[in-house]
Amino acid sequence: MAVKYMDLVEVDLGKLAMAVSDWKNAVDKLKTAAENARRGMRAKSDKARWAGANATVTRGFVTKTTKEIADLHTEADSIYQVLNDAHTELASLQNQIKTAVQTDARNLGVRVEDIGDGKVRCYFQHIRGDTDERTQDQLDAKQELESRINRLIAHATEIDASVARALRKSHGSDPRNAGHSSYENLDEVQAERAAELAKLGPEMSDKQYMELNSIMRFNAKDADFSTDFYKSLGGPKDALEFYGRMSLDGTIGDDKRRLALSRQLQRNMGVALASATDPDNKSHLPANWATDFRKLGTQQLQLYPGGSNAPYGYQVLGGILRYGNYDARFINPIAEHVVQLHRENPDRFMGNKPMAPGSDLDWGYNPSGKNGAGYDPLSSVLEGLGHSPEAAKKFFTDEPTVYKEDGTVDKNGTLGYDYFDALNDKDFEWAPDSLVHPGSDEAKHARAMGPDALGHALTAAVTGDAWDADPPELHRDEDTAEIMKKVIERYNVASEEGPPPEGMKDSLAKMGASYIDDLNYSIMDFGGSGDALERDALFENSSDGSTRTSFDEQKARNFMMLVAGDEDGYKSLTSAQQLYMASGLAAFETDEDRGIAFAQNAAKVHGILDESRSHGIREEFKDSEEAQQMLQEQNGEWRKSLVSGGVTVAATAGAAILLGPAAGVVAATAVPLVMESAGSAVSTAYGNHTLEYLKDHEYTNDPQALQAVQDVEKIGERAATQPVLNFAQTTGMSNKEATDLINEIEQSYLAGKTAISNNEKVSS
Known part of the structure; x- marks a missing residue:
């Protein structure tokens, strides 16, 4: 029989803890009794020079009694070990389910309902005046919570069944004969x-x-x-x-x-x-x-x-x-x-x-x-x-x-x-x-x-994480970076080895998103040592210096051109880049000059990605009969679909931007980022933030800034300018300074596009 939801939530495990303690006392006493029996009457019986009935009956009785006391100790110890493990595991499960229900469900605005057979369902309560509309992130969070609670209940059910089975086998079917199956822990059972x-x-x-x-x-x-x-x-x-x-x-x-x-x-x-x-x-x-x-x-x-x-x-x-x-x-x-x-x-x-x-x-x-x-x-x-x-x-x-x-x-x-x-x-x-x-x-x-x-x-x-880890975590070192270098050298638009197999494209996009910081670092590829020091200063917050890698500007560009030329690859890299840019700027709120330099380079990367996708579209729609479709794509329809298609960083670039608890800007920042088009939104996996973020910030005091946010036809530039608008506000720029900065960012963005359009297949 399955353990019910309320059984696990409400069971008083203190009683089980008392039973464990009682069995431990019984084990200790029986151990003493067994040792006394073995060293006492059994030893004396073995040494005694009995003959006749005493030699067969009395000695046999003493031997059997000694064995039964030892068996009782073994049985009691087996029961104690199993109950002790069960208490530890059930207490952990109970704490987890209480946290899920009392904290996670409450924060999400979700109710948990027992539907029997060891299962629950989670649902959003209707509140008067509420539209009951939920974001995809909220729906996903609700489903994850429901699955998690059901797993906890199923685990408790399995433990309950295992303990019952162990107790039956330890005790056996003969109440006058102790000592049957014995276990050192619940794992054995x-x-x-x-x-x-x-x-x-x-x-x-x-x-x-x-x-x-x-x-x-x-x-x-x-x-x-x-x-x-x-x-x-x-x-x-x-x-x-x-x-x-x-x-x-x-x-x-x-x-x-x-x-x-x-x-x-x-x-x-x-x-x-x-x-x-x-x-x-x-x-x-x-x-x-x-x-x-x-x-x-x-x-x-x-x-x-x-x-x-x-x-x-x-x-x-x-x-x-x-x-x-x-x-x-x-x-x-x-x-x-x-x-x-x-x-x-x-x-x-x-x-x-x-x-x-x-x-x-x-x-x-x-x-x-x-x-x-x-x-x-x-x-x-x-x-x-x-x-x-x-x-x-x-x-x-x-x-x-x-x-x-x-x-x-x-x-x-x-x-x-x-x-x-x-x-x-x-x-x-x-x-x-x-x-x-x-x-x-x-x-x-x-x-x-x-x-x-x-x-x-x-x-x-x-x-440094499983390819399908959810959520992904990034664990990079010199060896992982060296392999990534080889990936970039092998897979780029100038590779003599040719394009990647179709089945590898999604993996290349994940890898690129996972190294979005180093791709940005590579694009700012200066020649002089002084410039190199300045570049390192700009990227000191984005990754540990020991793992920061330059892939060479041209190779990095060729790799991004290959990956972003494909629609899904473009979505992965652009989502990662947008979040990376916003997070990076958050680290420079007290250093305006460096923040601007960082933003200009990041905008250039956005331009590279956008023009790479444009090139990819031109390659996809070469036939004259598809010219109209190509025109629509070039006019920005493909960028609209990016936003309305429900792309999230969690599934694609999540690993990329989780740069570690100490090393990454993203891990430390509270800056959310969303894209908006025709009333739809894409969250970047930092979940609780919504479009309200943009609306709550008063960009309306600058008509040009507002236009940059609202202009759907320039969604690529918006990806570069949205974080800059926030940076301008948090650093206290005047309207004119903010407008000038936006113009500079747009120039950097166009420079990135030009780097691709001037030579759509740069030799390495």
Whole structure:
């Protein structure tokens, strides 16, 4: 039975704490009694020279009594340990749910309603006179709150069920016989139950499958649990065979419920394997698991007796590796081995793809369905690196290790290439990880999945966070910056290697947004040492000097031209740039001259981005029959759609501007930023601010300033001038000074546009 919302909120855990204390006292007393029995009557009984009935009856009674006292101590200790863990976890969950309801919901103006079955719904209360209109940020926040509360309740339900199961097994069914199952902690209970369910394999009912996923969902990151769980499956081969059977069971046919369960298991097993293979965790799997996985990688596994198309170990393992933040010492040797095998024979793992049964194109080892069906382990390990930022950074920077066919190190081997250059080569042959018909349009699309996964791995490597982290956090250092330099040198409009694969474009936009400060720094690329010192002073608040990087003005411009030429890339970089400019100016409110210099450079970047998109539009609409559409785009319709399209920095440039709690201006500033067009708005992920910000600031005292804010046809310049208007006001400029400043900013903006329009393909 599911724990109810009010059960968790109102339960008096003080009573459970008292029970824990009572059991602790019982454990201590029984421990003393057990020791006394063993050292006292049992020792005397063993030494006594009894004969006849005493030798059999009395000695047997003493032995049995001593054992029962010891068993009572074991049972009491097991109950105490489980209840103590349960109290700790439930108290934490109760505190979290109280904060969610009493603070977060109240601040959001949301009510929480119990709808039964361990679920709640959150809704905005109607207030008389209110229009009940909510921003997308508010709706998203409400949904996040509802999901969070429901997760907390589900976690409490899982703990409750585990404790009940442990108490039954500890006590047993015979009231006259103590000492049955014993546990040192709640993790053991949960791992034991997970193992029981896993042994059922595909024979698990949906209800049992849900129970397994529930246990794993809340414990997969716990190394004690995850290590015990994987050991309970057997060895590395047994673990792969279990997952392989479960993934095929979930992806065959059209059972959507089963597919959803297999997707949850895939994620849970990935997160658990990452936890269990981290050698820094107190509990972890032995090192031979990693070497055995590499050995099994090129061997075929018979998942079913007599089955055809037996998968290679790496195909099955790849499905698990797609989720979890792995330690580099575990995943990187696997990733290196897979890349090297692929280089030798790109179709090595494609030969055993089955003929898709009917139209069942999902059948395989990647139930998620993201970037492949799971037959190409290269895409899988790149996705794994995409969720393992530290490992991804090392993968692209450390000296490669050469591996033999069986996954052992070839001490005398030489590679002759590095992974960045090899994977980003325009002629790299990606495998079509799909069951679609060869030669079809869908098969062509299947080859784009590998580059997409590569983009995810590179994003993790240069940002220091998982490619899909929400919210993202930026962790940059010299190595991440060095990889970003290589990205910019490889992907720009002047690259001899050609344009990026379609699947990588969104990742390049994220990477560019994540380095928006260094792109600005690079555009202000002076030659003299004095100028360089002045530039460093302007950017001292935007990133730590040890990680600040100049990509060279021309290379930075060429990169932005490539990325911003695409609509989504333009949205990502422009959103990041607008917020970065506003935040940067906030740091110069007491230094007007530097603030103006910073603003001029930032406006130039805006011009570069806008003209890059204009160039992209010209390329997209070359045909004469589309001239009218091109004209509309050039006249600013595409900029309007940027604003009305609901773009947010959170999804695109969030990592870019979160420069760290100490290093970044953005993290320290309270300046909000929004764009407005025809009554719609785009928030920049600093959520609680709205269009009221602009309206509350009296820009109306300057007609030109007001025009700059309201002129939809000049939205690009508005992106550059809006923060400047705020800067002019906060620094106390007169109307004339503000007007002159706006004119200077517009000139800088036009200079950025001219830098692109004068030479739309600048050679590097």
